[in-house]
Amino acid sequence: MEQVLAQVLDLQTLMLVFIGVFLGVVFSAIPGLTATMGIALLIPYTFTLPQVPAISMLLGIYIGGMYGGAITAILIRTPGTPSAAATLLDGYPMAEKGQAGRALNFATIGSFVGGIISCVILILIAPQLAEFGLRFGPPEYFALAVFGLSIVGTVSGKNVVKGLMVAALGLLIATVGMDPIGGVTRFTFGSINLSSGVAFIPALIGLFAVSQVIKEVEQKVTKNNQLKIKFQKQSVSLKENLSYWKEYIRSALIGTFVGIIPGTGTSIATFLSYNESKRFAKPARRKEYGTGIPEGVISTETSNNAVTGGALIPLLTLGIPGDVVTAVILGGLLIQGITPGPLLFQNNETLVYSLFSTLIIANIFMLLIGLFAIRFVGKIVDVPKNILLPIVVTLCFIGSYSLSNNLFDVWIALVFGVIGFLLEKFKYPLPPLILGIILGPIIEANLRRSLIGSSGDLSIFATRPITAIFLGIALLSFIYPLIKSLVGRFKDNAKANEDITTR
Amino acid sequence: MKKEGFVNVILLIFSFFMLYMVNQLPATNATQELGPGFFPKLILYAIIAFNILQLLILFFSKKQDDSSESEFRFGRFLIMTGIMAAYVFSLYFIDYKIGTFLLIFSLMVLLGVKSYKMLFSVTVLSVGAIYLLFEIVLNVHI
Incomplete structure (x- = not known):
């Protein structure tokens, strides 16, 4: 214990964790720059550092990176990272209502709570949970992804059919590129750039940020509406935070659970958490989701930071990275001569618990940086839109380019910006499209793998308990809102008929 | 229909x-x-x-469409998309700093900024900040 404390409370370690968290927040707040990129850029600087400070800095970027995306998602409807895509569902409407300060506060506290709970779970029951994560085979992955897709009903607004249609379009977009089993190229129209599929981050930037700029320009931001959003410093009391304790705990558990399962990612966790938050809400409150309520921000931001602890469980206990960021962290660990796996816990207990402790410290730094930054970054919304929007769109394009130094990604951002604008113009919801693009590859690859494994026997999806439960809930989640939406429309029609006859 | x-x-x-x-x-x-x-x-x-x-x-459906809200100003949409497409296209041929300058400048004009002082100062500062962040700090050469 003394050794752990000595390593963790070392000034160099603390400073590097702080720098890591700060850089993570900055990187993820800029559209196109990601925590993965930040870690990859900083790995060379860790070569000469001792093990604990080096890995602590990388973990700091990871934790800061999960949070930073929320800032731009809430303030300018531009999710800095995919993990913040769901945050804008209620975050931006809150900002539009003049509650940007409150939204940022909830996002910061949610991220902190999510991170801390997942850290505690990581410390207490990491090996046991890692074994559970490994029980997931292709049918379970398929079922989990379909379950994730079932939230289309939640994020579609009033017209579920439109939501389902857009989600299906997202799934179709996800099929562009190489087929995951046979390697056959599909719908690339001869373009080498499309052979690896549609780049997700430029698509996300285009759909939400570029489309928003096109929308504002189309409506022409005049002096009358250029200062629609006004930032006010708004703190959130402890009492108010405690009133959402169920949201925090539920979202943290969902985030940790999804994080444990390798290959799922934060986007699934945030959308799932948002869906469950809405499902558990009282019927009257449920209708307010998407209009700018704290629960929407808390559920997404708590879950995405909870993924950090979850994703580290298979990484540290089994050496399996849960997502791209942890894969890059794995690289950093190996460079430092640390081989993750069960033996790490037996042979290098001090190092493991030092890393766990720095995770908690990184979360505390994230909270402090977040709460401090809110005072300044919130001012972004005070900048007149006719100045802010051209800068945002330029950052989106340059950020998209910087992802892989490829101009094709900039075209993707532009094309998806136009698609997003047109979809919103005709009142089609955007989040289902993102869900489809995220979940499409997981659904297709695992559906086909499952059926190859079972020689085409569909009963594989009913006989495995985890699969059956997820698919059962997903089926209900698809059918119920669809029927409810159709019945609602027919009732409206009947009412309209009555109105006409009584006139 | x-x-x-x-x-x-x-x-x-x-x-x-x-x-x-x-x-x-x-x-x-x-x-x-x-x-x-x-x-x-x-x-x-x-x-x-x-x-x-x-x-x-x-x-x-018997309900009437809320057409007042969804009025489509096709001209502005086309100009905006055209400017952005021209910018991306220009990146193949001219220095991104010139293209970025023109993009920010034209979008600000399109959004109704009339003060030349504002137009030039914001554009030059933005291009400078982008150059500093991406080219110097992140070593991204566009």
């Missing part, structure tokens, strides 16, 4: 075109139960079904 219905008709035409494309993909082989076309085909059938359902909803 309501204006919205045209979107569904376009999507239906697109779906049938994509179905044609799917049929051009290689057929399944002995080792694979499902070929590369299976999943896209499944999705396309779903899109077609949802489009037909949406068209039926629109056809039987």
Whole structure:
């Protein structure tokens, strides 16, 4: 214990964790720059550092990176990272209502709570949970992804059919590129750039940020509406935070659970958490989701930071990275001569618990940086839109380019910006499209793998308990809102008929 | 038919075109139960079904469209998209700093900024900040 404390409370370690968290927040707040990129850029600087400070800095970027995306998602409807895509569902409407300060506060506290709970779970029951994560085979992955897709009903607004249609379009977009089993190229129209599929981050930037700029320009931001959003410093009391304790705990558990399962990612966790938050809400409150309520921000931001602890469980206990960021962290660990796996816990207990402790410290730094930054970054919304929007769109394009130094990604951002604008113009919801693009590859690859494994026997999806439960809930989640939406429309029609006859 | 219905008709035409494309993909082989076309085909059938359902909803719906809210200023949309496309295209030929300067400048003009002082100062500062962040700090050469 003394050794752990000595390593963790070392000034160099603390400073590097702080720098890591700060850089993570900055990187993820800029559209196109990601925590993965930040870690990859900083790995060379860790070569000469001792093990604990080096890995602590990388973990700091990871934790800061999960949070930073929320800032731009809430303030300018531009999710800095995919993990913040769901945050804008209620975050931006809150900002539009003049509650940007409150939204940022909830996002910061949610991220902190999510991170801390997942850290505690990581410390207490990491090996046991890692074994559970490994029980997931292709049918379970398929079922989990379909379950994730079932939230289309939640994020579609009033017209579920439109939501389902857009989600299906997202799934179709996800099929562009190489087929995951046979390697056959599909719908690339001869373009080498499309052979690896549609780049997700430029698509996300285009759909939400570029489309928003096109929308504002189309409506022409005049002096009358250029200062629609006004930032006010708004703190959130402890009492108010405690009133959402169920949201925090539920979202943290969902985030940790999804994080444990390798290959799922934060986007699934945030959308799932948002869906469950809405499902558990009282019927009257449920209708307010998407209009700018704290629960929407808390559920997404708590879950995405909870993924950090979850994703580290298979990484540290089994050496399996849960997502791209942890894969890059794995690289950093190996460079430092640390081989993750069960033996790490037996042979290098001090190092493991030092890393766990720095995770908690990184979360505390994230909270402090977040709460401090809110005072300044919130001012972004005070900048007149006719100045802010051209800068945002330029950052989106340059950020998209910087992802892989490829101009094709900039075209993707532009094309998806136009698609997003047109979809919103005709009142089609955007989040289902993102869900489809995220979940499409997981659904297709695992559906086909499952059926190859079972020689085409569909009963594989009913006989495995985890699969059956997820698919059962997903089926209900698809059918119920669809029927409810159709019945609602027919009732409206009947009412309209009555109105006409009584006139 | 309501204006919205045209979107569904376009999507239906697109779906049938994509179905044609799917049929051009290689057929399944002995080792694979499902070929590369299976999943896209499944999705396309779903899109077609949802489009037909949406068209039926629109056809039987008695409610009037809220057209005042969704007024489409096609000219502004076209100019905006044109400027952005020209910017991306220009990146192949001219220095990104010039292109970025012109993009920010033209968008600000389009958004109604009239003060030359503001136009030049914001544009120059933005290009400088982008150069500093991406080219100097991140070593991203555009």
